[in-house]
Amino acid sequence: MPYWKEVLLGCYYLASLPARRRAAVDRAALKREPVCTLFYHRVADDHPNEWTMSRDAFEQQIEWIAEHYDVISLQEAQRRIAAGENRWPSVCLTFDDGYAENCEFAAPLLLRKNLPFTYFVSTNHVLGGEPFGHDLENGVALRPNSIAELRALAEAGVEIGAHTRSHANLGAIADERVLRDEIAGSKTELEEQLGRSIRYFAFPFGLHANLNRAAFRIAHEVGFHGVCSAYGAYNWPGGDPFHIRRIHADPELIRLKNWLTIDPRKLESAEFDPGDYRATPAPVGVNSH
Secondary structure, three states: OOHHHHHHHHHHHHHHHHHHHHHHHHHHHHOEOOEEEEEEOEEOOOOOOOOEEOHHHHHHHHHHHHHHOEEOOHHHHHHHHHHOOEOOOEEEEEEOOOEHHHHOOHHHHHHHOOOOOEEEEOHHHHHHOOOOHHHHHOOOOOOEOOHHHHHHHHHOOOEEEEOOOOOOOHHHOOOHHHHHHHHHHHHHHHHHHHOOOOOEEEOOOOOHHHOOHHHHHHHHHOOOOEEEOOOOOOEOOOOOOOEEOOEEOOOOHHHHHHHHOOOHHHOOOOOOOOOOHHHOOOOOOOOOO
């Protein structure tokens, strides 16, 4: 973000903070605090790019979040959303893709602080060591996580989630056989390798154009407990607990603060309509509704 934009955002944030605090008091009284879900990709100090955050910036964000928010799992988030009540400002932490460097700093930091997080991986990359296409286009073949690293994370209590097999743009796929291969295939492969249930799925890219009604239905059919988008929206108590909306964790702390203190300009964000994905029975869990 250009420095001048950061300054303007800081001024807007400070000017609107008293009104945000009053609104937060009202929401808490009604138990209507939204659950904010963040997603990161790669935390590292080398090869900076749009999907990499420095170690210092990540640690600063986590320190601020842990001080001001109830950091909860996706399962607990779903429980609160389904119950229609959430009194405390809450945040879920997630990662997408599966970069090896996350096991050097980000994951150990969160584990030391006993903060829950979900780690979504694309199986072609973590099973075969295949670099991501967006990294190759950027001229750097960054190493994805290995299965051994994922097993260690899972053993430490980290929720491992599926992120398709090939990091595919599911919004561009009409063939349901291909969708099922990407969605159910990634779930099956991870379950076979890790020996545990894979309960959550995240759409690669995750914007409206990258979502797909048939994909929602297939994810529900094959037993996922929830799916995550990434178009920047809040999860309100009483909403759909199966579809977890996520916010991109930008490196600038002021942008994070602006999102998490509920920017009134972002309350009217356009929602994606997933259609009637409940045509088949829901998996047993908090979101059986």
